[in-house]
Amino acid sequence: MALSLKQIEKISKALGDANRLRILQHITKKGGCGQCSDIQDIIELTQPSISHHIKILLESGLIEQEKEGRHHKYNLNEQLVKEYTTAINHFKPA
Numbered sequence: 001m002a003l004s005l006k007q008i009e010k011i012s013k014a015l016g017d018a019n020r021l022r023i024l025q026h027i028t029k030k031g032g033c034g035q036c037s038d039i040q041d042i043i044e045l046t047q048p049s050i051s052h053h054i055k056i057l058l059e060s061g062l063i064e065q066e067k068e069g070r071h072h073k074y075n076l077n078e079q080l081v082k083e084y085t086t087a088i089n090h091f092k093p094a
Contacts, residue, residue: 002087007061010059010061014057014059017053017056019049020056023057024057024063026039026042027074027076028076033075034073034074035072036050036054036073036074039054039074054074061077061080062081063075063076
């Protein structure tokens with residue numbers, strides 16, 4: 001499925017922040033899955049700020065949330081990352 005320009009824009013905006021990139025990098029290093037409590041350990045932000053960044057990543061579709069008891073686990077949406085990369089590659093000159 002090809003991404004729409006609106007989806008590409010939303011993902012690009014989500015990737016446009018260093019803290020969100022750190023969160024994605026952390027999740028990737030953890031094999032595509034990260035716990036919310038682990039994210040607090042790698043980013044020196046308040047919990048509300050981290051929640052804000054997580055919300056933007058969720059809304060863009062880059063990560064997906066899974067609840068385990070009282071904790072949340074975040075999974076990298078590898079399929080969307082592949083589709084985004086493919087879509088961005090179409091912008092380069094021939």
